[in-house]
Amino acid sequence: MRIKAPYLLFLGDAADPLAAKVAQGIVDWRPDNCVGQLSLDNCNADCGLKEMDLSEAVSAGAQTLVIGVANRGGVISPDWIEVLSQALDKGLDIAAGLHNKLADVDVLSDKASKLGLTLHDVRHPTQTFNVATGEPRSGKRILPVGTDCSCGKMYTALALEKALHNKGLAADFRATGQTGILICGEGVSVDAVVSDFISGATESLAPAAADDHWDVIEGQGSLYHPSFAGVTLGLIHGAQPDYLVLCHEPTRTHMRGLPGYALPAIDDCMQAALSAAILTNPNAKIAGLSINTKALDEAKASQLLEQLEQQHQLPAVDPFRTGVDKLLDAML
Amino acid sequence: MRIKAPYLLFLGDAADPLAAKVAQGIVDWRPDNCVGQLSLDNCNADCGLKEMDLSEAVSAGAQTLVIGVANRGGVISPDWIEVLSQALDKGLDIAAGLHNKLADVDVLSDKASKLGLTLHDVRHPTQTFNVATGEPRSGKRILPVGTDCSCGKMYTALALEKALHNKGLAADFRATGQTGILICGEGVSVDAVVSDFISGATESLAPAAADDHWDVIEGQGSLYHPSFAGVTLGLIHGAQPDYLVLCHEPTRTHMRGLPGYALPAIDDCMQAALSAAILTNPNAKIAGLSINTKALDEAKASQLLEQLEQQHQLPAVDPFRTGVDKLLDAML
DSSP: OOOOSSEEEEEETOSSGGGGHHHHHHHHHOGGGEEEEEEOTTOOOOOSSOBOOHHHHHHTTOOEEEEOOOOTTSOOOGGGHHHHHHHHHTTOEEEEOOSSOGGGSHHHHHHHHHHTOOEEETTSOOOOOOOOOOOOOSSEEEEEEESSSSSSHHHHHHHHHHHHHHTTOOEEEEBOSHHHHHHHSOBOOGGGSBGGGHHHHHHHHSOOOOTTOEEEEOOOSOTTOTTTHHHHHHHHHHHOOSEEEEEEOTTOOSSTTOTTOOOOOHHHHHHHHHHHHHHHOTTOEEEEEEEOOTTSOHHHHHHHHHHHHHHHTSOEEOTTTTOSHHHHHHHO | OOOOSSEEEEEETOSSGGGGHHHHHHHHHOGGGEEEEEEOTTOOOOOSSOBOOHHHHHHTTOOEEEEOOOOTTSOOOGGGHHHHHHHHHTTOEEEEOOSSOGGGSHHHHHHHHHHTOOEEETTSOOOOOOOOOOOOOSSEEEEEEESSSSSSHHHHHHHHHHHHHHTTOOEEEEBOSHHHHHHHSOBOOGGGSBGGGHHHHHHHHSOOOOTTOEEEEOOOSOTTOTTTHHHHHHHHHHHOOSEEEEEEOTTOOSBTTBTTOOOOOHHHHHHHHHHHHHHHOTTOEEEEEEEOOTTSOHHHHHHHHHHHHHHHTSOEEOTTTTOSHHHHHHHO
16 A cells, blocks of 8 residues: 655654664655654754644645654654654554554554554555466566675665666666655565565566566565575565666675674675576576775775776666666666 | 374365375374374265264373364365364364464354363464574584475475484474474474564574484475575575485476476576575585485386486485485485
């Protein structure tokens, strides 16, 4: 179910700008979906939108209050309940991507049900899915894969969608995680789907489309992450990608959360992803590399991208520094 | 939670012997857990146990009525409810591995709750699991993997457990699917676990053990099955197997349920499984091949096993025809 736009972004009591990164992502990638932001007194984040109370937001056309802040633990804070409850009174739906559910807060679920409003807990899929069929489908699909979790796959996918739009091509970002779903308003949190249906959920998320339509599917995890590789493999098979983009963060010293696990070599990771992808799309190819060089200075970043291009004979970009046009050129 | 033994096996209105294959599996692998069988009038299966009514079964010590029959669709038949309800009246728990839940049949769940009895819906895990840590753990573990689904992985695992016991070694079969759970009385249906926790559930299913203890973990799916490969990969990573056994059914013409997908080559399948396994256990090895030759005559079966041994330079067995001692010899 689609989250109704436009949104009022709730920044709550964000401890710092990083705590409001979901809200910032929405502002960065879907600015037209945002009418304003609502902060509590002790908020230390600012997404640069007009600060609004609930009434002002409703007057400005807001349909949904989106919780764009995460506190420690990623749960709904008791300090937020009053304003969330008032948002329902004003006729707003509420959307959140937190570990616990809005629907499990009685005062909110009772009120939403009475008023005919919707609580979107995007981390907790409510749909049922079919088992994947593996049947080839029309349309073009791109899937970023990574050497690790949290290395830039969502950012890369959103940048590719934008670059495709800039070229006047039909393209949709297909979200597979809670932040992506809040940014684009719909999708499936594949890591929360029952494991028999990972690939089936992905097939339904990016269905058959016109031959010149591009789905850019948000990647998840890594085939080399011992905790989550099953999700990644099911996602690759369900996506039937025509093009894979290998995402990598060059300064990471071990797999996220697992100090005992070194990062895989980029070549191994590309080979594993391609081997998996050709099962459901024999024409799958690696389009290039997307490197998150945030931790490097400009000179080191350029040098690294150049070196990787020579080493792998593939275009290498940083979506933030260089854009992704080089990747698209390899695909179009 | 462990299913309390011994069992009365409910054969219901089984249309043919194949419909009672769960009951037959329990009789074959855990005969000491069975006190008798209970058939309805129109039952066309017989597991060779003493036919008993509920009172006789209770007198013989039965603790749980296990539904060992599957009708079309694999759901609870309305025709069974009366006898299931009477079983609760007699003080028996009930266990089933069906698509729908005993717990969702009001007359059964109300009665079980009133009488303090347990309804085991083994296809639907109720535990919560941690994300996998990938931390090396003590003890020995064996995992069968397959070129396809339903090609003999459970049978191979149970045969290996039995062979280890015959040699006086400590070993446990660890069930990962509903039939396996009903056979051994506990386990986790990993394909029904939320996908983020496939590997974590497997780690908890086969935890650290004594150095000379063997866990034989039931395999699931295939890395080459486009619908279920994510489950298989998560299972391999969580299992940290010391030894993999490649299971194969040589007469199959396509992947189960998917006429458009050919079976993978045995070599490719072994290489993919080994590549996956060494991520969490760098010492993982392929112990050999387990071939389900049921569709071949004795001469052809022997010839095939010999040919595969020469081709792959690994022991090849059919657990039913030859036993699995050759595989164990390669491991011990």
